[in-house]
Amino acid sequence: MATIFTKIIEGEIPGHIVWSDEICSAFLDIEPLTPGHVLVVPREEIDHWLDLSPETLGHLMQVAATIGAAQQQVYAAERVGVIVQGFEVPHAHIHVFPTSDPADFDLTRKGPRDPDDLAADASSLREALSG
Numbered sequence: 001m002a003t004i005f006t007k008i009i010e011g012e013i014p015g016h017i018v019w020s021d022e023i024c025s026a027f028l029d030i031e032p033l034t035p036g037h038v039l040v041v042p043r044e045e046i047d048h049w050l051d052l053s054p055e056t057l058g059h060l061m062q063v064a065a066t067i068g069a070a071q072q073q074v075y076a077a078e079r080v081g082v083i084v085q086g087f088e089v090p091h092a093h094i095h096v097f098p099t100s101d102p103a104d105f106d107l108t109r110k111g112p113r114d115p116d117d118l119a120a121d122a123s124s125l126r127e128a129l130s131g
Contacts, residue, residue: 003091005041016122018129019067023059026067028118028125029095031110033081036071036121037097040064049084049092064096070128071098081105 008015019026068080077098
């Protein structure tokens with residue numbers, strides 16, 4: 001059965017996709033740690049990031065770095081955080097988010113973001129990524 005991430009990548013359910021290529025897709029987390037929080041997800045459904053091929057893992061990290069640079073620009077973040085833990089969805093993914101405080105790394109603080117704000121975040125990130 002397809003994961004919720006696969007359903008977002010394939011357009012079966014809505015998502016604010018900011019990056020898409022033949023290996024992965026990246027979209028906004030609907031319960032972000034901070035505005036602009038993105039998940040970088042391989043198209044292939046692999047549960048644990050340690051099971052990703054070195055090539056796929058390297059590509060995901062490069063995409064995460066590219067998105068992180070855009071987040072830093074758009075949100076004037078002091079840092080960009082990365083978390084790989086994989087407990088919420090059994091599909092490897094990298095959390096990438098703008099941060100200015102170590103408390104931003106607490107995944108228990110996640111909360112829903114207004115759909116209009118998510119749309120604005122996606123638009124701003126897409127613009128930064130295309131420029």
